[in-house]
Amino acid sequence: MTPSLILLLRGAFDFLFGLTLLVWMQVASLHGFAPGGIFAFVDGFLGIVLAATLLRSRARWLFLLALVDGVVRLLIGLFILSNPGMEHLLLGTAVFFTLMIVALVALGLAGVAYVVVGRPAGLSRREARAMSWPALTISVGAILLGVGLAFASAGEEKRLVMATYGILVGLALCVGGMRLRASTAST
Secondary structure: HHHHHHHHHHHHHHHHHHHHHHHHHHOOOOOOOOHHHHHHHHHHHHHHHHHHHHHHHHOOOHHHHHHHHHHHHHHHHHHHHHOOHHHHHHHHHHHHHHHHHHHHHHHHHHHHHHHHHHOOOOOOOHHHHHHHHHHHHHHHHHHHHHHHHHHOOOOHHHHHHHHHHHHHHHHHHHHHHHHHHHHEEEE
16 A cells, blocks of 8 residues: 555545444434544544555654554544543543543644654655645644544534544545656656
8 A cells, every 4th residue: 555545545434434424423323433533543544554665665854753643533433432521520520531631632732843844855845745734634634623622512512623634634635645646657
């Protein structure tokens, strides 16, 4: 598998999950359903697969960023899925959301700094730009998701933030995957 294909898969999953969550919020009660856990787990798994493809590609400079992003998201998803009754524990929920928000913002800031400061070796300027765009999208998206979750008050608002994030980042990653595919095909 190529990084462009994984970006397209991850983007399609994020977009479809966000759209499904948005529609589901309108027609059904989500009580007892942990959409954040499923989303974070699958998105994290796809992030780890992306890291593995980057290790074998010429874009090894993004491997560590993609790996850390994938592992953090996977762990968040596993924690949410393994603690389904957590939302009933006020202190536990507050501590978890605070840690998750800090992790998302820190991960996003580190990603932005890494991409802006990083100097990819062995890639043309066009390839480096094509690889940087999805990394910046994921990083800025993580910051915005963290900030959005910090300001959202209720479960429905948090789900709306998550759905919007999934749709927008999913579209951006699909565009990034297509740009990367076009960039690598032309070299």
